[in-house]
Amino acid sequence: MDFDFYGHQIVAHLSPNEAGHKEHNRVDGEAVPVRHFGAILAMDEWHRLAAKLTAAGTRFIIEPTIRFQGLPGEQATFFFLDPSGNALEFKAFHDEAAIFAR
Secondary structure: OEEEEOOEEEEOOOOOOOOOOOOEEEEOOEEEEOOEEEEEEOHHHHHHHHHHHHHOOOOEEEEEEEEOOOOOOOEEEEEEEOOOOOEEEEEEOOOHHHOOOO
C-alpha cells in the first residue's frame, strides 16, 4: 500500500516472515527490499545524487535506473543501505502527477 505523506510515498508491504532484509518483492524485474524508506526528489536532484553516490563508490542494492519506462508511474530509482543497514530508496518522476499512478 502506498501512502501520500505530504507528497512523499510511505510504502507498506505485508511480510509476515520478515527478518532484516531477507524479504523482497519483484518490482519491474528487480528484487526490492520489503522494508525500506523512500524519498522523492526532483529529477535534476535525483541525477546529481545518483552521480555523487556512484562516484563515491556506493554499493547499490538496485543501481540507478528508470523503472516502468513508458508506463504510468515511470520513475527514476535507486536503493542502497545506510550505515545502520536500513534500505533507502531515492526516486524521481518527470511527471509528479504520476507519483501514485498505476
